Amino acid sequence: MAVAKKEQELIVSVSPHIRSEESTSKIMWTVTLSLLPAFAMAVYYFGPRAIYVTALCVVGSLFSEWFVQRMAGKEIAVKDGSAFLTGVLLGLNMPSSVPFYIPLVASFVAVAITKQLFGGLGYNIFNPALMGRAFALITWPRAMTTWFTPTAAFMGMDATTTATPLGILKEEGVHKLLEVFGDKMTLYTKLLIGYRAGSLGETSVIALLIGAAFLLYKRYISWHIPVSFLATVGLLTWIFGGKEGLFTGDPIVHLLSGGLMLGAWFMATDYVTCPSVKKGQIVFGIGCGFLTALIRLKAGYPEGVMFAILLMNCFTPLIDRNLKSRVFGARKEAGK
């Protein structure tokens, strides 16, 4: 769900303004389409489980959407594709090994509570898919952090559990990461093509970038949030990420691992939950980047993208409010 339509550059009110049912649904399905490469890579690496988990998420989302709209006596708008897209995004954010009830409950939290209770599409404060995942992570901490080594799983290999690159980085340090992956080049390449442990859709950076390029070309997303987000993470992890002092961190590892690419291009840009003005979007991106780096480097969780985006979602109305009439230009430069 990643849209910055042309009209919005002029419109400064807080809620998005969707022209008509048709265009909303067109946008939703296009964004879904752009996730196809990432999904294909997920299927390649994690096998039938990838299809199974994503399908459960989609079914759960569609059902929750229908259920709440039915209960509230609203028009049933399951077909507009937004619930479908939330389901797909949620699926791509799940580890391959989760038991069946986790995708179902998570998608209920995502669609029914985070979106529909707040008034449905266009009114939700938080990114539904991420909220569903956060709920699942806190509720089933173990199942949600059991990762499998990617294999070309259709060949029927038995999978082994392992830690994500960020998990290794957090607990053991960068030397261990190199020990596991070989040399630095292999590490970067494997991170780039996605041969690593992680959530289904987040591993293959290339596939994600293809999808993002498509959306950029279609002008469904703008560069402001992703670029300021990624730049901040890169900068901060470079300065503070190393053990030997300032400027010894490895920003490339941080940029390529975890859910950063998926989060920055497809989740942070969700047009309902990010600021509507460009300056606000840059502040939003920098905030996301700062919080991601803070959580990754200092707090308890190895990965911080999800929490960073959710936290910045809290601030979106505040950013919108303050940047409507006057300009907070002070921090703009850092984002470039």
Add this chain to the structure above:
Amino acid sequence: MEKEFLKLFELFIAASVINNFVFTRFLGLCIFFGVSKKMETAIGMSITFTAVMVISAALSWIVFHYVMIPLEITFLKIIIFIGIVAAFVQASDTIMRKVSPGLYYKLGVYLALISTNCIIIAVPLINAGENYNFLESLSFGLGSGIGFALALTIMASIREKLELADVPRPFRGMPIAWITTALIALAFTGFSGLITL
């Protein structure tokens, strides 16, 4: 010296963000839900609250350490702390009305609400329980105040946005405010493990 300063800073961050009173210690909820409907009131409340917080933390620390401990009447701490807070609020109410009627007009209404806020009594109690020294008490008080202000401002901006939303009828008003708070609290768990106290 540097270590002590770091400890103060950690206390401040922990009190304001990680163990945010509203989202993880569940205190001050009454005012949190009561005055977060409009941004303007939320900001007025935040300013008044933080000021009262810091000063009453300081006052009660002094009384606790120089009066109550020597007299061995620490078992009366509840009564004495609420007395201090109430007296201070009453006094500043009177002084503000005399000295700066303009400011009183803006912030005076919140003063009356404050003395029945749980955080304002919880902070001296926690300071006493954790045996913080004077500066630590101050920075804990300030952190709590800022944390509350942060929570209030976020909540007010979200609720103003929700005014326009088509929330299902049984959930309008309070219920959706609680659910919003639940989701914010969930986002705030991302900070866990940042500082161990």
Add this chain to the structure above:
Amino acid sequence: MEHQLPEEKVSYLQILKTAIFKENVIFRLVISLCPSIAVTNSVRNGFLLGIAVVFVQVMVNVTVAAIRKFIHPRIRIPIFMLIISGWVTIVDMIMAAYARAAYKEIGLYIQIIVAFASILARAEMFASKNKVLPSLFDGLGSSLGFLGALVTISFFRELLGKGTLLGHTIVNAKPLLIMVMPTGGFLVVGLLMGFFNWIDIRFYGGKGAGGAGGH
């Protein structure tokens, strides 16, 4: 609430009923909320804090009603505060001595009963204008409503979060761990409020209490 009920005519049952359901402190008036989350991760804690509140509220109401003619109106509020914090201190000391395990978990929240507006509100709105016996019932009703709300919330949270009730295993799993955490508390209260509003709208034709908030 009618502030000046004709003292003799109102039945005590009526007072109780109004205070428990119609003016339920947490779900309807939406005040004194802090403990509704803090102590409700187990039924036992919720119940104990509820009992402490019942005791304090009843004693405060009785004390206030008993000495209401004696108190000078100008210093009414400070006197009420003194009475409340006195009774809270007593409960605090008694629990520290006799209910130690629970006190370790909910001690801070016992002390914070001092700042519960609902207690001050009942003292100010009812007890200071009525005789001892009606005040007793008013206090009992209001605090029983509070106790009921705490137990209801903690029932869901303990069952879903720990799979137990009063410490006894019901399901041998932790179905929704999040329920014992802060988020779960807010969520349960929000959903329950919505649910009660729904019942009110659906079956009693009410408007659904928005709850003014306050404290």
Add this chain to the structure above:
Amino acid sequence: MSFKDIIKITLNLVILYTLAGILMAAVYSKTSPIIYRKNIEEKQKALQEMMPEADDIKKLGDWYPHEKHAEYFVARKCGEVKVKTVKDEVTGTTKEIKECVNPEVIGYIVQTFGKGYSSYINILFSVDTNFIIKKMNILHHAETPGLGDEITLDWFKKQFTGKDLEHLKVDKTGTKKEYIQAITGATISSRAVAEDGIANGLKFLMKALKGEVEHGASTARGEG
């Protein structure tokens, strides 16, 4: 405000405060000895659980892991227990007093803190005279529910029994059974207990017994 009002207000306040004061003092005098006694009893019980066979557990001194106050104790077993009957001269009742003859040191109990994921974990453990762990218990913690809080489960606590200082290390792989097995997904909490808490406590104890520690070793008089 008239003069009469002022008198009335003053009288109001004086009488009410006196009454409240008397009432509270009464409750305080009744409850505070109980609170005090129960605190001591609970502590003694926790220590006894660590070393059920000990007849006598005495505090050896204080120490400060992570700048927090902790204590350590010596446990003794009596060669023989003599029971004396003593008559209390004030009340006239008789009491039985146990007297320990030829006490023998059988181990030590140490309280320690480990820096966990989101809290300092308060731990109590006992060792025999060869510094082999006998038991451990978690007194207080605030680790993540569902993950870190499994340090309080029996399977985790039991694996400490029989470990020496060398083997108080956490193994994540699940293969090296002679070490402490980490809780899946909660390596930080596991390490906090085993390495930061207990191993450090044990090191401290060894030093303290050799007299190498300056602060804290305020040994119980003449008996240490």
